[in-house]
Amino acid sequence: MKNLIWLKKTVLILVLASFTVACSDDDEVSAQGTTITDLAIASPALSNLVAALTAADGDLPAVLKGAGPYTVLAPTNAAFETFLDGRALEDIPSEVLTQVLLNHVLNGKVEAADLTGLNADGIFYASTLATGAKANTQMSIYFETEGGVEFNGYSNVVDPNIQASNGVIHVVDAVIDLPTVVDFALADDRFSTLVSALTADDSFGYVAALQTANGTNPAPFTVFAPTNDAFAALLVDLEVTGLISIPIPTLQTVLELHVVPGTNVLSSELAGLDGQAVPSLGGSNITIQASPAGIIGPGNDTTLNPIVIADVQASNGVIHALSRVIR
Template sequence: MKKKKTLILMAFVISLFTLTSCSDDDNNVVTPIPSNTIADFVAANSDFSSLGAALDRAGLTGVLDGTTAYTVFAPNNAAFDAFLASNGFANLEAVPTDVLTQVLLNHVVSGTNTSSDLSTGYIKTLAEEATTQNTLSMYVNTSNGVVLNGAATVTTANVDVDNGVIHAVDAVIDLPTVVTFATADSTFGSLVAALTREDSFTYVATLSTKTSPAPFTVFAPTDQAFADLVAELDGVNSLADIPTATLEATLNTHVVAQANVLASTLTDGMIVSTLGDNFTINTTNGATFTDLNGRTGNIIVTDVQAVNGVIHAIDKVILPSLE
């Protein structure tokens, strides 16, 4: 009898242990966490279906579905519709793949950049200039919200995803030309005024082209540089007082055609051949230049890269020979 009771007790213990083990196994089942990459977010949101289709066509969906962190400025469907209409494309399939790829990469920045990380100035996208493969710049203006290249506004910021952050924007950010940056960056307001002062000037049209004589290298004087020039020249009280021929010759002396000259290629004593007169680069005590009148100035910002050339900001207007 005692043996029978022992067997019954053992069976009860074994059954209890089995039930407990099963219960523990059930409790330890790990439910996979759904993936929420940039690509996942785009695919799950119908308002970004055009962006998703564009990424698929350009072969970039996989890039945004990995572990590398990116910041994406994401245009909605209405933004893509406006982009296609303004560029004469019937649909996404009509956009050349190489062009579409670079336009999309122009919305992507390396790393995670929340809105608090952004400040007024230039950042680099993943798009490239064709002759140098230098990555394109993007001008960020945070004075009133976040505006990109003077054209696209962030409408929803800081959408966290597994591999970075998304900021929704209300326009497709087209590939910037040197004119894009000149007009978007208020530092160059006087330069734009000079380039457009005369109806006969064709600078804007020329510097907007993406074919020959592009690419351009533009040494762009700041507003303060033009203010200093007005104070320097005799009988001149404003930009409007500079004789047209002198202004045109001066503007020509700031533009190099058919060359995307990066700061890394500038050397001491280098003669820069422009559409106007030449000037000399000096690199022994920082990046400076000397014009044909012996006037010197500083190169204060370098390698603002556009799709059709590069801008270097300078703090003094370069004058052609005044003799």
């Protein structure tokens, strides 16, 4: 647990440090005294964003006039048209639209170069102002900067580093909807083998189940997601050449061990669950270990499956990445 806490503190320090990095003169495209809201109102290309901010919560434009600093991922008008898909803003419940818009706001000032630096340090997630599946949690957002900045696997920055007096705007080409645990697995290439395993047989139905909205049985979920390296090690242990060589019943049993339905367990709560056995999706119990943080599988094998990435918070659950496959 100490290692996990140290990891989280280190990530926080790095993120906070990145917020203080000043931009170059070449990046400054607006007057220093103009707020994020002022810039959005003044830009015809962001008129749909302004309309959405007003329709969702009348306080949001005022919030983005505040001291901040904030980082706003501002969808273009075309991005909103695609998102609405023929609907009017009034067709979307105000509380839902509010959360979607808050999912485009980060606390602090984060420029494109800062995100690139964080990726270089192995950090691929930040937190938005939207609320996750658990009360008082912030939604995670995945970012990847190879070939340009991209959020959650599909929303690309098309105009970065627009400077405001209270932060920075990055214009993006797609509205970033509230992500499920499946969305994060699809976005993060480190889980590509897991996605292949989940979709190896149509009868599994895991993808559809893990997209269940929060509050609807069996959501929320705590997902212990093996990385690609974890699956590669499993194949070596089993002396097989690929997932296709693992019998479907065996693969299904293994996958079910990695999902705990009906709960959203954060890393900060692991200490209180140390040594406890909890039922997985398939019914078999897995045991939580707090320090070092990880999961012990069922049966006589007491090998620890360590947590290496903690608290990827989605709208319907949370993901903790494992460096070993539970079995």
